[in-house]
Amino acid sequence: MQLRKVLFSVGCSAATVVSFSEIAIAINYNTFSGFLTAQQPNCSKPITDRELRICSQLHYDRENSKLNRVYNQLQQQLPNNRKQQLIESQKLWIAFRDAHCDFRRSRVAGGTADPIIYYGCLAQLTKLRASELTGYTQNQIPVPISPNLEIPDRKLNQIYQQLMGKIEPKYQDKLRLVxxxxxxxxxxxxxxxxxxxxxxxxFCRVRMTEQQGDRLTELGEMFF
Structure with missing residues (x-):
């Protein structure tokens, strides 16, 4: 989705805040990044499954580090009430990210492509979240295409129902979780x-609903 950007003036007071733990932002298991870095292949041209797995995880780790930096930068700009809103939003984003990527990998779960697809999905959503938070630090908010929520909400429901009708029952619960x-x-x-x-x-719900419709469309194209 091509979104134009508009600048909004935001008044933020400086406040001393306690940084939200990077552990809570990051994925909730050890990534063995040091081990992977020591054995890092040429990730500009990965060939084998092993190289693809290592490079996809390293790519996610880099995107996650960028997200942590911009998250902490944004948090330092906020007064306490908005800081708590950001923390709650980020926790819920993590739950959504994990559910989305768990569904995306579900058709290849346990196979050689599983970690490649999973870490690729994590990296993609993490990069998008970092871009979104960067927009908040720079007072730039993407403008939605639709004039009201009814249009993208109806489209999203149609895409969701179509996808639910096509996938096997064992995948439907995962999509509901998403x-x-x-x-x-x-x-x-x-x-x-x-x-x-x-x-x-x-304004925000229209934009985010449009984005989610695009994500589900992409999932449908990947599944079928």
Whole structure:
């Protein structure tokens, strides 16, 4: 989705805050990054499955480090009430990210492509989240395409129902988890954004619903 960007003036007071633990932002298991770095192949041209697995994990680790940096930078700009909103939004984003990537890998679970797809998905969503938070630090908010929530919400529901109708029952519960994790993340993030940027919650929900529709469309194309 090509989104134009508009600059919103945001008044943020400086405050001394306690940094949200990077462990909570990062994925909740050890990545053995030091071990992987020591054995790092040429990730510009990975060939074997082993090289692809290592490079995909290293790529995710780099994106996660960038996210942690921009998250801490944004947090330092916020007063305490908005800091708590950001923390809640980030926790819910983690739950959504994990559910989304668990569904994305489900058709190859246990196979050689499993970690490649999984870490690739984590890296993709983490990069997008870092870009979103960077926009908040720079007072730049993407503009949605649709004029109101009804249009992307109807489209998202159609895409969701079509995908549910095509996938096997064993995958349907995972897709439901994705949708159930995304809704509270969207609402919490829009609560933060509206207080941070002075935009309406509707403005944010339209944009995020458009983005989720694109993600589900991509999932459908990958599955079929």
């Amino acid at each position: 949708h159930r994790a995304w809704i509270p993340f969207r609402d919490a993030n829009c609560e933060f954004e509206s207080s941070q940027a002075g935009t309406s919650r509707e």
